[in-house]
Amino acid sequence: MTAAERTPGAPRRRGRRPGGADTRATLLEAARAEFAERGYEGATVRVIAERAGVDPAMVNHWFGGKETLFTAALDMPLDPKALIADLLPGDPDGLGERIVLRFLTIWDHTGGGRRLAALVRSVASHDVAARMMRQFVGMFVRRVVSSVAPDQVELRSALCASQLVGLGMVRYVLELEPLASADHPTVVAAIAPTMQRYLTGSLG
Amino acid sequence: MTAAERTPGAPRRRGRRPGGADTRATLLEAARAEFAERGYEGATVRVIAERAGVDPAMVNHWFGGKETLFTAALDMPLDPKALIADLLPGDPDGLGERIVLRFLTIWDHTGGGRRLAALVRSVASHDVAARMMRQFVGMFVRRVVSSVAPDQVELRSALCASQLVGLGMVRYVLELEPLASADHPTVVAAIAPTMQRYLTGSLG
Structure with missing residues (x-):
């Protein structure tokens, strides 16, 4: 529900709810709405918590911060900060290899197929999900790419995204052989x- | 409905229906079921027409043949025979360029975004669609790739599919800039x- 859709005068949930089993889900829902309306930069942990009717401390309790909340809201099984800290050090000429290997490791080890299929359905069905995914690429992929790119950071980021998305689709969603069950060295080499x-x- | 699911003794639609507005849709539905159950090679125009309760001549009338019926059932806006006839002649070292340019031309000119998003949702939601898409790659992409590949035709086909699927997702479904609105020479060069x-x- 956007602010514009809210009935004027209708009560707004402001009461603090105790942290519990459904707090995480409520926070994720509020985060998706807030990120979609204001974008990653515009959204704040305080407003997301208020929208969910929980204490802002709960966001740190459940998610550790705004970045992790964002990828959790996208249902991406990764911690962006840890990922960037892992990928960037090392030979810039080996970054392509590190990215592909990390992509395979993450998705192979988190039930890649079903989870990625759900993400893809969501992105292809809902503008909100597509917009969040654009933001994700704009932030995290761009941050990794800009660490080594000599120019055209935006185009390079979109190109990297295209090959990773395509690899994910073919290996995990379409399950097209031999890419679906090829071992990591084969996929990385190619x-x-x-x-x-x-x-x-x-x-x- | 599969043959196994059909209630024994239940009447089977055998009557010929006149060609008309809904014949095309009925044929597409029957084709999807038949291709999913028997695969592209196993499915026949005769059985698909029988399943739809129409004269087999209607298949040629509406679709021109089994290949075109198959891509229509997948909702792919292309004629595989014409496509292959267009792509294969010429310098083998220019085939990559011809494929990318043709991919852009086809999807840019057929309302790419919505149509591709629908196809992607379908592939990510239904085993039948995923299986048909695997068959499509197995037949048409493989046929194009095998015309020039020195070895590893299956792997090369899956890799080509991964980059094309990813380009389609990023340009038309995610609409990630600058790839979403880059002109053809820029995309082809990259x-x-x-x-x-x-x-x-x-x-x-």
């Missing part, structure tokens, strides 16, 4: 050079 | 080398 060119190579 | 490596290059 796809890492593509990622590396999108990161640091010539785009033509 | 992505054609990837396709070409997947077609004929070293996979590591």
Whole structure:
């Protein structure tokens, strides 16, 4: 429900609810609405907590902060800060390889297929999810790409996203062989050079 | 309804229905069921027409044949025979470029976004659609790839599919800029080398 849709004069949930089994779900719902309306930068933990009718401390309790809340709201099984801290150090020419390997590790180990299929359905069905996914790429992918890209950071980010999304679709959702069950070294050898060119190579 | 699910003794639709406004839709529905149950090779125009309760001549009238019926059932806006006839002639080293350009032309000109989003939702929601899409890649993509690939035709086909699916998702479904509105030369320059490596290059 957006502010505009709220009936004028209708009571707004302001009471603090105790942290409990449904607090996490309520927070996620409020976060999705708030991120969709205001974007990642505009949304605040305070307003999301207020919208959910819980204490802001609950956000840190359940999610550790705004970034993790955002990826949880997208149902992405990752911690952006940890991910960036893992990926960036090291040879810039090996970043493509590190990204592909990390992508495979994350999705292989978290029931990739069903979870990714749900995410894809959501992105293809709802503007809110598509907008959140654009924000995700705009923030996290862009942050990783800009650490090594010599120019055209936006285009390089979108290109990296295109190959990762396509790999996810083919391996986990379509389950197209031999990519669906290929081992990590095979997939990395084939796809890492593509990622590396999108990161640091010539785009033509 | 599969043959096994049909109640024994229940009447089977065998009567010919006149060709009309709903014949096309009925044929598409029967085709999806038949392709899903028997696969592309196992399905026949005769059985699909019988299942739809129409004359087999109607299939040729509405679709021109089994291949076109198949892509229509997948809601892919293309004629596989014409596509292959267009793509294959010419320099094998330019095939990656021809594929990317053709992909953009087809989806840009057929209301790409909505149509592709519907296809993606369907593939991510229904096993039948995912199975049909695997068959599509197995037949048409494989046929194009095998015309130039020195080896590993299956892997190369899946890799080509991954980059095309990802480009479609990012440009038309996520609408991620600058890829969403980049002109054809920009997209081709960035992505054609990837396709070409997947077609004929070293996979590591």
